[in-house]
Amino acid sequence: MPPANPTRARLDHPVIDADGHLIEFMPAVRDHIRDVGGSKLVEEFDASMAGAEQARALPEEARRALGMFKMTWWAFPTRNSLDRATSMLPKLFYERLDELGIDFAVAYPTLGLMPMSIDQTDLRRGMARAINRSNAELFAPYADRITPVAVIPMHDPAEAIDELEHCTGELGSKAVLLAGHVLRPLGEGLPRGAHWLDTFGAESPYDYDPVWKKCTELGVAPTFHSAGMGWGSRISQNSYVANHVGNFAAAGEAICRALFMDGVPRRFPDLRCAFLEGGVGWACSLYADLIGHWEKRGPRGLSHYDPAHLDRPLIESLFKSHGSERFKKHLDELDEGLRVLCEPQPAVDEFEAAGIERPEDILEIFDRSFHFGCEADDPVNASAFDAARNPLRARLRAIFSSDIGHWDVPEMNGVLEEAWELVDDGLLGLEDFRAFTFTNAVHLWAGANPRFFEGTSIEAEVAAELG
Numbered sequence: 001m002p003p004a005n006p007t008r009a010r011l012d013h014p015v016i017d018a019d020g021h022l023i024e025f026m027p028a029v030r031d032h033i034r035d036v037g038g039s040k041l042v043e044e045f046d047a048s049m050a051g052a053e054q055a056r057a058l059p060e061e062a063r064r065a066l067g068m069f070k071m072t073w074w075a076f077p078t079r080n081s082l083d084r085a086t087s088m089l090p091k092l093f094y095e096r097l098d099e100l101g102i103d104f105a106v107a108y109p110t111l112g113l114m115p116m117s118i119d120q121t122d123l124r125r126g127m128a129r130a131i132n133r134s135n136a137e138l139f140a141p142y143a144d145r146i147t148p149v150a151v152i153p154m155h156d157p158a159e160a161i162d163e164l165e166h167c168t169g170e171l172g173s174k175a176v177l178l179a180g181h182v183l184r185p186l187g188e189g190l191p192r193g194a195h196w197l198d199t200f201g202a203e204s205p206y207d208y209d210p211v212w213k214k215c216t217e218l219g220v221a222p223t224f225h226s227a228g229m230g231w232g233s234r235i236s237q238n239s240y241v242a243n244h245v246g247n248f249a250a251a252g253e254a255i256c257r258a259l260f261m262d263g264v265p266r267r268f269p270d271l272r273c274a275f276l277e278g279g280v281g282w283a284c285s286l287y288a289d290l291i292g293h294w295e296k297r298g299p300r301g302l303s304h305y306d307p308a309h310l311d312r313p314l315i316e317s318l319f320k321s322h323g324s325e326r327f328k329k330h331l332d333e334l335d336e337g338l339r340v341l342c343e344p345q346p347a348v349d350e351f352e353a354a355g356i357e358r359p360e361d362i363l364e365i366f367d368r369s370f371h372f373g374c375e376a377d378d379p380v381n382a383s384a385f386d387a388a389r390n391p392l393r394a395r396l397r398a399i400f401s402s403d404i405g406h407w408d409v410p411e412m413n414g415v416l417e418e419a420w421e422l423v424d425d426g427l428l429g430l431e432d433f434r435a436f437t438f439t440n441a442v443h444l445w446a447g448a449n450p451r452f453f454e455g456t457s458i459e460a461e462v463a464a465e466l467g
């Protein structure tokens with residue numbers, strides 16, 4: 001029997017890992033791809049998997065024109081072969097949970113993240129369905145302590161709803177992973193790099209409210225784990241690290257901001273969302289920025305900037321008395337100079353869709369609807385609980401997310417200890433750590449589905465927490 005985890009031994013509550021990763025054994029996944037779409041889909045899948053190798057052979061100018069960038073390489077730990085096997089074998093992962101200090105784990109795919117960004121419809125949908133069937137089969141014997149997420153592509157609402165119904169109905173999925181964005185082409189015949197980012201808000205070509213409604217009906221919490229590599233400055237042709245740093249935070253911020261500004265949490269107050277692997281530093285900044293922007297750009301503060309309030313005679317007299325000779329030479333053009341970025345137009349309350357009438361409304365949305373996946377070794381995790389610095393003394397809902405299986409975790413049995421270092425350093429209290437590793441995750445999944453933890457090894461503890 002594996003040794004008990006010493007950090008877990010000092011806790012009086014369970015530990016929920018909100019984001020560990022399975023590394024798929026592709027020969028077995030290919031069987032499911034063949035079952036879903038036959039040999040033709042297998043050929044398309046194999047061609048897609050070979051794309052990275054083909055891209056490396058292209059000259060840099062061609063890769064840039066195609067919107068390519070330096071992708072992941074040497075992505076998994078190898079020195080610890082036991083850990084590598086653990087990421088691929090659910091039975092072994094299950095047997096080692098006590099050693100890792102994890103009572104219940106939510107398992108995310110690795111290559112299974114690919115379907116969310118594939119343009120080819122039949123391959124995207126077929127691969128997502130095959131991955132979901134494969135993971136449901138793999139993890140079924142271990143449902144008391146591990147649950148896999150189902151991958152939900154979001155290129156249009158119909159395909160998302162179809163896969164949501166299939167996964168929760170036929171496969172019995174309790175947790176889902178939705179694409180956080182779709183890259184829409186700017187026009188026909190342009191390179192793939194010529195795109196715009198659709199984060200499913202008011203400017204999307206589709207109305208995604210039926211997807212959010214379906215999630216609430218099915219009792220699943222949308223979680224987002226999309227990458228921001230290839231955006232803006234993250235397009236290096238030579239450095240994966242340059243592209244990787246901050247990319248999950250950028251992607252999480254984009255979909256979180258879009259949901260907030262479009263009023264999704266207002267229209268669907270029972271919806272619980274999580275944004276994974278980007279930490280919580282960006283969320284603290286977004287939360288504070290939204291309050292600051294509402295105070296100055298909301299309906300109460302916006303009148304400060306109405307050009308109609310300018311005292312034109314006073315401005316002219318001050319230019320005459322205090323302006324340089326060059327300024328005075330252009331006094332007949334004063335109106336032109338005052339119009340820059342101040343052209344008359346109707347006042348628009350850009351927070352109207354979000355339903356914000358006071359700063360506390362922003363706090364309520366963040367506290368009720370949003371959760372933020374944080375890797376164990378991130379020292380910024382403590383900022384979520386820093387009520388002295390967060391506006392309105394907010395404590396954001398950070399959730400412990402190990403990232404087991406990927407290069408971020410060279411030794412699996414050290415993730416909980418790394419998280420505990422914030423307690424040792426005096427940055428988190430015991431109640432903060434409890435919220436980080438247990439109660440915030442309960443709020444996420446049981447908030448969407450009160451029966452989420454029924455039949456699991458932590459059913460009693462969750463019931464007591466829900467009280």
